[in-house]
Amino acid sequence: AREGGRRNSRDSGPANKSAMQTRPSTSSSRAEKRKRENLPAQAVTQLKEWMRHNLKRPYPTDQEKSELAMAASVTVQQVSNWFVNARKRIWQQMLQEKYGQDQASALMPSRMLAGRSGNSLDDDEEDEE
Secondary structure (H helix, E strand, C coil): CCHHHHHHHHHCCHHHHHHHHHHHHHHHHHHHHHCCCCCCHHHHHHHHHHHHHCCCCCCCCHHHHHHHHHHHCCCHHHHHHHHHHHHHHCHHHHHHHHHCHHHHHHHCCHHHHCCCCCCHHHHHHHHHC
């Protein structure tokens, strides 16, 4: 019994074989779950409207999420995910459109502003000088 032989017998034990057999099926089912579609336009319109009316605090309660989900014909999870993404992607822009650059920055949590550079409004200010 050489050392290499023992190492190979451990590596090819039943536990490793079953783990290898289950991984591909798990990853293939994950790949199937990754297929996604955008929310219906009507749902996005309703969620944006709620966000516009609550710009200073765009964090719907669980009850509001349920109501929004029913009204928009989507799941509560989809509503939650949409708001997470919207706060990252469009909240600052909506604040700037309504309140202007300075007040929008004051309303945004500092953690949301951290790491943002090359803002298009900042670039416009440089061009005016």
